[in-house]
Amino acid sequence: MATTLPDPPALVADPHAAYARLREAGPVHRVTGPDGLPVWIVTRYADVRQLLADPRLSLDKVHRLPGNYRGFSLPPALDRNLLNMDPPDHTRIRRLVSKAFTPGRVERMRPGVQTLADQLVEGVAGRGRADLVAEFAAPLPIAVICDLLGVPHDSRRDFRAWTDALVAPDPENPGAAKEAVPAMLAYFTQLVAEKRRTPGNDLLTDLIDVRDEGDKLSEDELTSLAFLMLFAGYENTVQLIGTAVLALLDHPEQLAALRDDPAKVEGAVEEFARYDGPALLAIRRFPVEDVEIDGVTIPAGETVMLSLASANRDADRFPDPDRLDVDRRDGGHLALGHGIHYCVGAPLARLETQIAVSTLLQRFPALALDVPRDELRWRPSMRARGLVALPVRF
Incomplete structure (x- = not known):
């Protein structure tokens, strides 16, 4: 008989406590998913790391038995992406995308990301308070990935609304997710067509050129790849910036240590990802x-x-795992995956989070929560860990 996970509100409010109980009880559990269908959850570090790279576990839904957890459905033109495929197709497409996210190329983006972060903090500085999710953590990565892909400015607000509807559906607006899918499909189909008519100096144009020169990217692969890069290219970073800032506000001694020695930020970002990363599963x-x-x-x-x-909270791998420690150097967290499906945009997510945290700490030395801690709301998702809003004063 399947174990039942805690009610969604309890799981959303404190997933780490729920997973600690599962981890203590055993390495693998058959549980009832949010759609009432059974899923297996693996909880311990050694098993999770091994299975992330195990070729016996496929991402291709062709291997799924009927009556299993479905998640949300996408049309083929959005579904044919790296999150739903195995080698050799995965290898071929990832090779094309990974060229845009090499550490060297990402590092050359640092001045532009820093300029954008500076503009965003100056935009709210005079008010003395802000919602760091809506006014900083979200607009920073979405602007970066949209610039990289060549997405026009007037499309970005719609795109964020669609993504929010898919990742964390609003219970009071149950139709939003269904409406978002055809809207996104129409948008990406139009965007690819426009890039063909008017090529730009951007990654999407480069990918179109590769396909049109006879490489093996199908039309569905091209459209769904654009969707995935925009969708994943900003969503996880939004949540990581938000939870990183909250973790520092919850641990003022760690905030002080990072402010006193800004050079620690690179290692601190790894600890933020381990401690409360953007993907629960x-x-x-x-x-x-x-x-x-x-x-x-x-x-x-x-x-x-x-x-x-x-x-990432397994005590057999990380000493004192429930403690935030910006000086932690044991490494090896799995927040960005492991193996061939390791997050292709990880270098960019790291850069953006480093710059975001450093800029906030330097510009706002009196940064503090602007609401009681227990009034913060988390996005209603089994998979994604993110704040709805982060009201602060400075």
Whole structure:
């Protein structure tokens, strides 16, 4: 019989406590997902890390048995992306995308990202208070990824609304997610067509040129790749910036240590990702054959969720795992994945978070929460860990 996860509000409010109980009870559990269908959740660091790179666990939904957890459905023109495919197609497409996110190329983006961060903080500085999600953490990465891909400014607000509807549906507006999917499909189809007519100096134009020169990117692959890069290219970074700032406000001694020595920010970003990263669970996987974990057999075709949040709080891997420590150097967190599906945009997410945190601490030495801590609201998602808003004063 499947275990039932805590009610969504309890899980959203304190996922780390829920996963700690599961991790203590065992390495793998069959639980009832939010749609009432069964899923397997793997909780311990060693198992999660191994399975993230295990070729027996496929991302391709063709291996899913009927009656398993579905998640939200996308049309083929958006679904044919890196999160739903295995080698060799995954290898071919990832190779094209990864050229845009090499550490050297991302580092050359630093001046532009810093300029944008400075503009955003100056835009709110005179008011003495702000919602750091809406006015800083969200506009920074969405502007960066949209500039990289060549997305016009007048489309960015709609895009953020669509993404919010898919990642954290509003219970009071249940139709928003269904409306977002065709809207995004129409948008990306039009964007690709416009880039063909009027090429630009951007990544999407480069990918179109590769396809049109006879490479093996299909039309669906091209459209869904643009969707994934925009969707994933900003969503996780928004949440990481928000939870990083909140973690520092919750731990004033760590905030002081980082402010006293700004050079620590690079390592601190790794600790923010480990401590309260943006993804509670990795993208679902489907075993292509039966997989055994500590004597428990997961049948082929069932749905497996690997808990990144649980693995990153595993005391067998990280000493005192529930403590934020910006000087932690044991490394190896799984917040950005592991293996061939490791986050391709990780260098950019790191850069943006480093700059965001450093800029806020330098510009606002009296940064503090502007509401009681227990009034903060989290996005209603089983998979994504993010604040709805982060009201601060400075």
